[in-house]
Amino acid sequence: MSITVRPLSDDLPFGARIAGVTRENSRDAEVRAQINAVFEDRGMIIFEEMEPSNAMQVALSEVFGELEDHAISDVPMADEDVRGMTDFDYVDVFEIDGEEVSGWVPWHIDACYAPKLNRGGILRPILISPEGGRTGFADGIQVYRDMDPALRDRFENLNIVYHSHLMFTALKFGRPASFKPVRMRQMMADMIEAAKSTPRTVHPAIWQRANGEKVMHVSPWQAAGIEGMETPEGDALFEALIEDIKAKMLPYWHTWSPTDMAIWDNWRFMHAASGNPAKYHRRMQRTTIKGDYGLGRLEIEGSAEPIGITV
Numbered sequence: 001m002s003i004t005v006r007p008l009s010d011d012l013p014f015g016a017r018i019a020g021v022t023r024e025n026s027r028d029a030e031v032r033a034q035i036n037a038v039f040e041d042r043g044m045i046i047f048e049e050m051e052p053s054n055a056m057q058v059a060l061s062e063v064f065g066e067l068e069d070h071a072i073s074d075v076p077m078a079d080e081d082v083r084g085m086t087d088f089d090y091v092d093v094f095e096i097d098g099e100e101v102s103g104w105v106p107w108h109i110d111a112c113y114a115p116k117l118n119r120g121g122i123l124r125p126i127l128i129s130p131e132g133g134r135t136g137f138a139d140g141i142q143v144y145r146d147m148d149p150a151l152r153d154r155f156e157n158l159n160i161v162y163h164s165h166l167m168f169t170a171l172k173f174g175r176p177a178s179f180k181p182v183r184m185r186q187m188m189a190d191m192i193e194a195a196k197s198t199p200r201t202v203h204p205a206i207w208q209r210a211n212g213e214k215v216m217h218v219s220p221w222q223a224a225g226i227e228g229m230e231t232p233e234g235d236a237l238f239e240a241l242i243e244d245i246k247a248k249m250l251p252y253w254h255t256w257s258p259t260d261m262a263i264w265d266n267w268r269f270m271h272a273a274s275g276n277p278a279k280y281h282r283r284m285q286r287t288t289i290k291g292d293y294g295l296g297r298l299e300i301e302g303s304a305e306p307i308g309i310t311v
C-alpha cells in the first residue's frame with residue numbers, strides 16, 4: 001500500500017496531510033524519501049489514520065532521524081523503553097481572560113533555551129478534550145513574507161536571548177492581557193525555580209535556509225529580550241515584533257482525532273496549544289527528532305548546558 005499526500009488546506013501555503021503510513025512501509029526507502037521531501041517543502045504534516053501505538057509513533061519518528069532524549073530528566077516519560085517519549089499531562093490550571101483553562105501554551109519554538117535546536121517533534125493525542133485542546137502551527141516563512149517590512153529589516157541581524165524559566169508565572173513577552181496561575185504542580189514550580197540559575201541561550205530572530213528562503217523564527221515564550229538591548233526600549237521593540245507576527249501569521253489550528261500524529265519543522269514553525277476548559281483532561285505524547293541548525297549558542301561560552309523545560 002502506498003501513501004497519499006495532499007495539501008493541509010487549499011488556502012494555506014504550508015503543511016500537508018499524509019495517509020497510509022504503516023509500521024511496515026515506514027521502513028521503505030522510497031516512502032521515507034517521499035515523506036522527508038514533503039516535510040522539507042511544506043514544513044509540517046498531519047498523518048491521518050495511524051495505528052495509535054508507541055511502536056507506530058517511534059517508527060514514524062525514525063523516518064525523520066534519530067530520536068533525542070528530552071533535555072530535562074525530571075520531565076515525565078511516557079515509555080521508559082523509548083528514547084525521549086515524553087508524556088505531557090496538562091493538569092496545571094490558569095485563568096486567562098476570566099476562563100479557567102489547562103493545556104494552554106503560547107506561541108513558541110521547542111527547546112529555544114538550548115543552544116542546539118531539535119529538528120522537530122512528533123505529537124500524538126492520548127486523551128482528547130471534547131472542547132478546545134487544539135494545537136496551532138504558524139509558518140516562519142509565511143510570516144517573514146507577510147510582516148511589516150520595516151520591522152523585518154530592523155530584526156534582520158538581531159538575536160534573541162532565551163531563558164527556560166521565563167514561562168507561565170514568569171512569562172515576560174506575549175503575556176495575555178488577563179493571566180494568572182490557579183493551580184500549578186509543585187514539580188512545575190520546582191522546575192521553573194531550578195531553571196533560574198541555568199545559562200541563557202542566543203538565537204537569531206531571522207535565519208536563511210539553504211534554499212535561500214528566510215524564516216522569521218521567534219519564541220515569545222521563554223524569551224528574555226533582544227541581545228544587547230534588554231532595556232525598556234528594546235523590550236517594547238520586541239513586543240511590537242511579537243504583535244506584528246501574531247497579526248500577520250496564518251495559523252493552522254488542528255483538532256485532534258485519536259489516530260492522528262503530527263510533525264512540525266522546529267527550525268521553521270512556531271507552535272502553540274489553545275488550552276481547554278479546566279474541567280476536561282488532556283494528554284499528549286511527543287518524541288523529539290535530533291538535529292541542529294547550527295545558529296544557536298550559549299550566551300556565555302563555556303557555561304554548563306542549560307537545564308530545559310518544555311511543554
Ligand SMILES: [Fe+2]
Nearest residue numbers: 109110271311
Ligand atoms: Fe512545544
